[in-house]
Amino acid sequence: MSGINDFCFKIGTVNGTGSASANGLLMQAIFRMGIPVVGKNVFPSNIQGLPTWYEIRVNKDGYTARTAPFDLMVAMNTGTYARDVAEIKSDGYLLYDSSWPMAKSLLRDDVTVIGIPLGEMCNNTFTGDRERTLMKNIAYAGALAALLAIDMDVVHAMLQEKFGKKKHLLESNYKAIRLGFDYASEHYDCPLPFHLEKMDATRDHILMDGNTAAALGCVYAGATVGAWYPITPATSLMENFRAFCERYRKDASGKRNFCIVQAEDELAAAGMVIGAGWMGARAFTPTAGPGISLMGEFVGLAYYAEVPAVFFDVQRTGPSTGMPTRTQQADLLSTAYLSHGDTKHVMLFPANPEESFTMARDAFDLAERFQTPVFVMMDLDIGMNDWMCRRLEWDDSYRPDRGEVLDSAALQKVERFFRYVSENGDGVAARTLPGVDPKGSYFTRGSGHNKLGDYTEDSDEYREVVDRLVRKLAAAAEAVPAPEIINQGGASAAVITLGACRAAVLEGLDRLREQGVVLDYMRVRGFPFGAPVREFLARHEKHIVIEQNRDGQLRSLLTLETGIAPERLLSFRDYGGLPLGTNQVVEGVLGLLQGVEVSA
Amino acid sequence: MTSITKPKVQHPSSTRNALGLTRRDYEGGMSTLCAGCGHDSVTAALIDAFWQLDIEPHRVAKLSGIGCSSKTTAYFINQAHGFNAVHGRMPAVATGANAANRELYFVGVSGDGDSLSIGLGQMCHAIRRNVSMLYVLENNGVYGLTKGQFSASADIGSKSKKGEANVQPPIDPVLLALTLGASFVARSFSGDKAQLIPILKAGLRHGGFAMVDVISPCVTFNDHEASTKSYLYTRQHYHEVAPVDFVPLRREITATEATEGSVRSVTMHDGSTVHFRMLAEDYDPTDREAAYHYVRAAHQRGEVATGLLYIEEGAADMHGVNGSIEGALTGVPYETLCPGNAKLQELMEEYR
Numbered sequence: 047m048s049g050i051n052d053f054c055f056k057i058g059t060v061n062g063t064g065s066a067s068a069n070g071l072l073m074q075a076i077f078r079m080g081i082p083v084v085g086k087n088v089f090p091s092n093i094q095g096l097p098t099w100y101e102i103r104v105n106k107d108g109y110t111a112r113t114a115p116f117d118l119m120v121a122m123n124t125g126t127y128a129r130d131v132a133e134i135k136s137d138g139y140l141l142y143d144s145s146w147p148m149a150k151s152l153l154r155d156d157v158t159v160i161g162i163p164l165g166e167m168c169n170n171t172f173t174g175d176r177e178r179t180l181m182k183n184i185a186y187a188g189a190l191a192a193l194l195a196i197d198m199d200v201v202h203a204m205l206q207e208k209f210g211k212k213k214h215l216l217e218s219n220y221k222a223i224r225l226g227f228d229y230a231s232e233h234y235d236c237p238l239p240f241h242l243e244k245m246d247a248t249r250d251h252i253l254m255d256g257n258t259a260a261a262l263g264c265v266y267a268g269a270t271v272g273a274w275y276p277i278t279p280a281t282s283l284m285e286n287f288r289a290f291c292e293r294y295r296k297d298a299s300g301k302r303n304f305c306i307v308q309a310e311d312e313l314a315a316a317g318m319v320i321g322a323g324w325m326g327a328r329a330f331t332p333t334a335g336p337g338i339s340l341m342g343e344f345v346g347l348a349y350y351a352e353v354p355a356v357f358f359d360v361q362r363t364g365p366s367t368g369m370p371t372r373t374q375q376a377d378l379l380s381t382a383y384l385s386h387g388d389t390k391h392v393m394l395f396p397a398n399p400e401e402s403f404t405m406a407r408d409a410f411d412l413a414e415r416f417q418t419p420v421f422v423m424m425d426l427d428i429g430m431n432d433w434m435c436r437r438l439e440w441d442d443s444y445r446p447d448r449g450e451v452l453d454s455a456a457l458q459k460v461e462r463f464f465r466y467v468s469e470n471g472d473g474v475a476a477r478t479l480p481g482v483d484p485k486g487s488y489f490t491r492g493s494g495h496n497k498l499g500d501y502t503e504d505s506d507e508y509r510e511v512v513d514r515l516v517r518k519l520a521a522a523a524e525a526v527p528a529p530e531i532i533n534q535g536g537a538s539a540a541v542i543t544l545g546a547c548r549a550a551v552l553e554g555l556d557r558l559r560e561q562g563v564v565l566d567y568m569r570v571r572g573f574p575f576g577a578p579v580r581e582f583l584a585r586h587e588k589h590i591v592i593e594q595n596r597d598g599q600l601r602s603l604l605t606l607e608t609g610i611a612p613e614r615l616l617s618f619r620d621y622g623g624l625p626l627g628t629n630q631v632v633e634g635v636l637g638l639l640q641g642v643e644v645s646a
Numbered sequence: 647m648t649s650i651t652k653p654k655v656q657h658p659s660s661t662r663n664a665l666g667l668t669r670r671d672y673e674g675g676m677s678t679l680c681a682g683c684g685h686d687s688v689t690a691a692l693i694d695a696f697w698q699l700d701i702e703p704h705r706v707a708k709l710s711g712i713g714c715s716s717k718t719t720a721y722f723i724n725q726a727h728g729f730n731a732v733h734g735r736m737p738a739v740a741t742g743a744n745a746a747n748r749e750l751y752f753v754g755v756s757g758d759g760d761s762l763s764i765g766l767g768q769m770c771h772a773i774r775r776n777v778s779m780l781y782v783l784e785n786n787g788v789y790g791l792t793k794g795q796f797s798a799s800a801d802i803g804s805k806s807k808k809g810e811a812n813v814q815p816p817i818d819p820v821l822l823a824l825t826l827g828a829s830f831v832a833r834s835f836s837g838d839k840a841q842l843i844p845i846l847k848a849g850l851r852h853g854g855f856a857m858v859d860v861i862s863p864c865v866t867f868n869d870h871e872a873s874t875k876s877y878l879y880t881r882q883h884y885h886e887v888a889p890v891d892f893v894p895l896r897r898e899i900t901a902t903e904a905t906e907g908s909v910r911s912v913t914m915h916d917g918s919t920v921h922f923r924m925l926a927e928d929y930d931p932t933d934r935e936a937a938y939h940y941v942r943a944a945h946q947r948g949e950v951a952t953g954l955l956y957i958e959e960g961a962a963d964m965h966g967v968n969g970s971i972e973g974a975l976t977g978v979p980y981e982t983l984c985p986g987n988a989k990l991q992e993l994m995e996e997y998r
Contacts, residue, residue, distance in 0.1 A: 078998065252997035266990070268983040270975040271745045273738075294985040301971040303978050305745040307964075309738070310771040317731065317738025317768075318745065324729060325707075326976045327746035343732050437994045440987040446980055479976065480727035480743070481750045484704040489720060489728035501720070 048117045048135075051081050051106035053240035055118035055190075058130045059183070062094025065122070068183035069100040071204060072190060073432065076104055077253050078200045080245040084110040085432050086625050091278065091370045097126045106245060110434060111550035112625040117240050118193070120186055122164075127151040139238060141189065143182070145169075160234055162189050167225045172218065181222035188226025195237035197244065198227065252437050256428035257332075259399035260358055261286035262438065263406025264330055265294060268446050269356075271329035272306045273318035275337060278370045279426040280360040283332035312337035316344035316355070323354040324490060326479035328410045328446070330356035335364045335377045338384065338421075345419050346385025347492040349515070352466075352477070354413035354449070358406075358422045360429040363623040372623025373426035375545055376595035381421050382573060382603060388512065390519050392420045392526060393573040397548035398428060400435040401571075408527060411447040416522045417474060425594070427546045427625040450476035454483040463488070465499035466511055472525075473517030519574055526572025529579055533566050534559070539642060540566035540582070541635065542615075543592040544600055547626045551592055554631030563639065565590075570600070575607050583610050590638050592631060596621045616642075652676045664700040672697045674721040679714060684836035684862030684877075685784050689721045691839050692753070692782070695846035696723060699894060707743055707750045711736040711765060714791055715757030715784035715862070734765020737772035737781075741964070744777050747974040748965050751850055752779035758799040759789050762817045766798075769819075773826045773855050778963040780849040780856045783819050784836070786864040787875035794867040805872030818945070823857040824938045824956060830856035831937070831956040835880055836863065838952070844892040844920075845954050851894065853915035854963045861950065885944055887929050887953035888922040915959050922954070931957050 048054075059065035069085065076083040084103050090096035103113055118139045121130045127142075128151045134140060136156045142148070144161030152159065164185045168178045191201055201223060209216035230236055261283050264272070274284040288306055295303040309315035315331040322329035333341070338359050348355045361377050363369035383389055392412055396402040405422050413420040450470055457463055457478065465488040466475040475497075478486030488499045496507035497514075530548075532555075543551045548569055555567055568582045583589065583604070591601040598617040605612050618634040620626050652675055660668035672693045677686050696706065703725035710716035712733035719728050731739045740754050761769045761783050772781070787800040796804075799819070800812040823831045830852045834842040842860065849856030861880050863869050869876045874883075888910075910922040912932065922931055930936050937956040944951035971978070 248998075252994050254997045258997075262990070262993075266984055268980045270978065270983065271742060273742060273745075294989065295983065297971060297982075300969070302969050303971055303975065303983060305965065305968050305970055305975060307741060307745060307775070310767050313735060314738040314741075314768055314771065317735045318742030320731075321709075321729070321739035321742025321744075322746035323742075324727075324739070325743045325746035325974075329742060329746065344735065344738075347732050438990060440984075440990045442987050444984075480707050481705055481747060481974075484702070484725045487704055487725045487727050489730065491728075491730035492732060493730060 048240040050241065050243050051104055051245060053117040054101065054103040054113050055120065056102075056116045056130070056133065057100045057120040057122065057186070058126050059098055059122045060125070061090055061092055061096050061098040063183065064180040065098065065100070065183045068187040069102070070432070071201070072187050072196070073102055074204060074253060075191075075196050075200045076102070076242060077248050077434065078204070079197050079242055080248050081242055082106065082108045082110070082247050082434055084434055086112050086427070087431055088624065089371050097123050104242065106247065108247065109549070109553045109628070111553050111628045113627055113629065118238070120190065121152065122182075122186060124149065131157070141186065141193070160193070160230070162186070162226065162229050164189070164226065167229065168222065171221060171225060177218060181218060184219050184222035185226035188223035189230040190226070191223065192227045192230035192236045193234065193238050193241070195241040195243070248434065250437055251434050253432045253434055254399045255282070255430055255432050256396065256399040256402040256424055257283040257360065257430060258286045259403040259438065260332070260406045260422065260424065260429070261290055263403040265290045266440055267328060267407040267410040269328040269330055269410065270304050271319070271322035271327045272304070273309050273315040273329065273331050274306075275309050275312045275315050275333070277312070277334045277337050279362055279430045280332040280334050280337070280358060282430065283358055283360065312340040313344060316341035316357075319355045319357075320344060320348050320353050323348070323413070324480065326451070328356070328414070330358065332358040332360060334360050334362045334370075336367065338377055338381055342385045345391070346387060346389055348419045349385065349389045349391065350387070351490045351492055352417040352475070353490070354417055355419045356409045356413050356422070357419060358424060361423065361425040369623050371426070373546070373625060374594050374621060374623060375423070375425055375547075376599065376621070377423065378595065378599040379602060381423065390574065392416065392418060392519070392522050394420065394422050394526060395544045395571050395573075396422065396424055396428060397545055397569065398435055399433050400438065402428060403438050405527065407444070412522065412525060414449040415447050415474070415525065416472065416518055417449060417477060418518065418522070423545065425546055431625070450474050452476050452478050452486060457483050457485040464497065466495070466497040466514070469514060472521035473514050475514070523574035523576040526574070526576060528576070529571055529582065530569040531567065531578070531582060534564045537564050537566045538586060539588040539590070539639070540568060540586040541590050541592060542568050542570065542600070542604070544570050547592055547594060550626040550628045550631050553628045554635065557628065557632050558635060563636070565635070573603065575604070580608050583608055588614055588616060588642055590616045590618055590635055592618045592634070594620050594626060663697055665702060667697065667703070669693060669697050671725075672703060672723050674724050677718070677721045679717065680866045682865040683714070684786065684860075684864070685715055685718050686721070687836040687839065688782060688784055688842070688860050688862055689718045691842040691846055693722050694839070694843050695850060698843070699847055699850060701751055701850070705750050706753065708753050708755070709736045709740045709743070710755045711760040713757040713760045713789070714864075715755055716760055718755050718784070734760050734763070735768055736760070737765065737768040737777070740779055741772055741775065741777050744779060744964065745975070747976045748778065748970070749974045752777075753850070754779055754781045756781065756783050758783065758785045758787060758797040762798040762819060766817070770822070770826055773823055773828045773857065775964045776829055776854040776961060776967070778854055778965070780846065780852075781858065782846070783857070783859045784862040785819065785859050785875070786862050786868055787873070788864050788868040790864050790867055801874040804874040805870070807867050807870055809872070818941075819857065819859045820941055820955060821938065824934055824941070828857050828956070829854040829958040829961045832857065832954045833859045833861070833950070833952045835861045835884060835952060837877060837881065838884070841886060841889060841952065844890045847892040847894070848890065848914070848920045848954060848957075851892070851914050851916055851918045852957070853959065854961055880950060883948055883950050885949040885951050887940070887951055887955060888931065890954045891921040893919040893921065912957050912959060920954065920957065931955065934958070
């Protein structure tokens with residue numbers, strides 16, 4: 047079924063050799079040819095020497111989910127030859143470095159082998175180990191340019207942009223590209239049967255990872271304080287925030303309108319965000335599962351003392367250290383009720399970088415409106431992979447929702463201010479900010495307090511406050527982003543999913559429809575679940591919950607929070623750590639539907 | 647039990663500060679600590695320090711962790727904003743709060759359990775960052791709220807109320823702070839208000855992290871004969887390095903007190919001055935190495951060296967290192983913070 051602008055290929059290399067820039071070059075060149083493309087980086091938790099892969103899918107219809115097996119494998123790592131060759135489609139192609147005798151493990155009867163002496167050519171052309179190693183990557187990119195018909199003008203323009211000021215590097219890269227391109231052109235029929243042809247389908251799009259988009263969301267939402275502890279896969283979120291702030295957040299004299307603190311650990315990072323939120327700043331911390339675990343105590347404080355705080359959980363594979371460079375959606379339950387005592391937290395579930403941008407903004411608004419911690423539940427696939435998404439847009443009329451905050455003028459109208467006495471329709475009590483007015487002072491505490499803000503050990507006074515928090519979270523459920531729902535004509539069964547699964551699930555539903563299986567679709571985008579989620583659940587007899595964790599955590603949350611009978615929620619779980627693939631969805635859904643009557 | 651509100655009665659003859667406020671205006675709720683607790687004396691000294699410096703109550707952010715000492719933020723300056731954080735984590739909250747609004751006076755009150763065990767890392771890193779705040783460590787060598795366990799500051803051989811001797815070496819916050827590069831390190835005694843108040847005042851005006859370790863005896867669990875953190879032991883082994891006078895900026899010295907020995911002055915970042923009345927020895931409070939060795943030597947002699955032991959004015963605080971704007975980040979209008987859609991569209995070209 048592969049063909050023009052519809053195929054996928056995979057490159058297997060060793061990490062630390064500079065292959066990432068060659069792979070990025072390939073993907074960007076395809077994108078600039080106007081062809082929808084997506085790349086998935088499957089990398090080790092290591093600096094140098096372990097296997098790493100890059101998967102590129104080209105799809106004229108704009109499907110961006112991961113797909114395997116592959117039409118073409120670029121096997122550059124002898125250590126992974128066997129498993130790489132096994133992932134090639136029947137009648138597919140294998141590109142390998144033929145500088146040395148071919149390994150037996152590469153042989154497969156149904157695969158066409160393309161040998162190019164990349165190492166030998168680079169050894170003859172370049173000097174020094176580092177340059178020879180780096181240029182070998184650029185050389186395979188050149189070979190792929192010939193085999194897949196990548197526009198060489200586009201490639202040259204990109205190299206010019208990247209190395210224009212470094213003449214030596216530019217020349218080396220040109221040379222290396224030509225080495226691969228010319229050898230492939232001279233020795234093989236180029237292009238291959240599946241290849242690229244220019245389109246005009248990426249004009250309004252960008253290639254961006256979710257951590258970059260979320261960082262931009264923080265800048266645009268007006269965040270001024272960021273605290274963090276480095277952790278894969280969340281690190282680049284704060285690094286990007288810093289880079290954008292250096293660009294957009296300095297005043298005329300070069301002074302910074304932001305303060306980023308690299309904390310001693312995630313506990314401290316959470317505390318800093320809470321301290322800044324108490325003062326009235328928009329503050330956030332990016333982290334991953336291990337950090338979320340450490341932040342638990344502080345999150346309970348923010349919940350109970352009602353301090354706004356924004357957390358980004360770029361989820362990775364757990365439990366414990368788990369697989370830090372693999373993706374998962376396995377922090378749902380632990381985050382929903384993070385911390386001891388009765389707690390519940392607002393979570394947002396972006397599906398891609400574009401939503402990471404908008405939901406970063408939403409998170410700050412919700413945190414301040416409801417005076418509570420808000421978690422943006424991303425994952426490694428969204429955060430660290432480059433996605434093709436629509437250009438980000440910002441509505442200049444946006445102004446932050448600061449929630450119920452009494453300034454000096456408002457305080458003069460009340461006889462005395464007490465922290466938790468007033469209550470708006472959302473169960474939120476107006477707060478004041480430190481330093482603003484003598485009348486607004488109050489004491490923030492995680493110990494038992496009454497609505498006046500005073501310490502208490504009185505049952506009734508305690509209950510009065512925590513019961514209001516229940517009303518507050520119920521109101522928040524209706525304020526989180528509404529679910530994405532696709533009704534396909536009153537199907538009796540539906541698929542429910544969240545986050546990055548969206549890409550594979552939507553493509554899977556299209557394929558299932560072609561096979562006559564018609565299912566409705568809901569992607570939850572926020573927690574606690576609001577009325578639209580309950581209504582959707584009520585409309586269908588059976589649901590298949592598709593998510594990326596072992597224990598069906600979204601299914602558990604739906605059962606716990608909506609009271610839906612568990613037997614009405616079938617479960618498909620993928621938890622191997624790789625982005626969800628379309629084939630998995632199709633096969634999984636068909637398997638679960640055996641014996642279930644589906645009417646449309 | 648709910649909190650106890652202290653009746654506010656102003657005596658007509660109460661002295662008023664430059665803001666027209668009396669000491670009572672700097673008081674807080676009624677203390678619920680044990681009668682005779684050293685912490686209450688520290689609270690009283692803090693009240694005096696803020697009152698004497700004419701600091702507007704609502705411009706004070708007072709923070710603490712968990713423990714007896716951490717309760718005391720509720721006992722001074724009702725009109726300040728208070729934050730009772732989680733155990734040992736006050737420094738992080740103070741750091742974030744200071745990052746957001748550097749214009750307030752920050753005072754953190756902690757104890758030896760809060761600062762030297764569960765929160766040791768946080769305290770160390772707040773020192774490293776030179777977060778501008780007065781950090782008062784009320785040090786009694788014991789866990790009071792959980793009824794008498796040794797803390798990390800208990801001396802070897804010091805005995806608990808039950809007669810058990812501590813066997814682990816103590817962590818000395820003063821030596822630790824000096825090692826970590828703290829820009830203001832002092833030790834005092836809750837029983838010596840005359841020494842403590844000027845130190846607290848200097849700490850409040852210091853442009854960085856001001857560590858004030860205060861020996862503050864626990865009358866219930868650690869004030870017995872075999873304790874080295876008791877009132878009696880501290881009084882007997884107390885050794886003042888150099889009494890200090892703190893002279894805020896723009897206040898004339900009207901009378902020169904009779905001083906023994908020479909006077910050494912250090913000008914603070916805001917122009918205020920600290921005068922050290924040098925006693926017998928020629929102690930240099932701006933020499934970190936000398937301060938360290940002095941405190942060590944005193945300890946080895948069985949003495950507790952007290953006073954403003956080290957001061958370094960001019961070191962950049964967290965915002966200085968960050969290159970932050972002069973004012974509070976919370977005061978920057980959103981319109982200044984948001985780059986706008988036109989800039990975003992330019993940026994999008996870089997992602998194509």
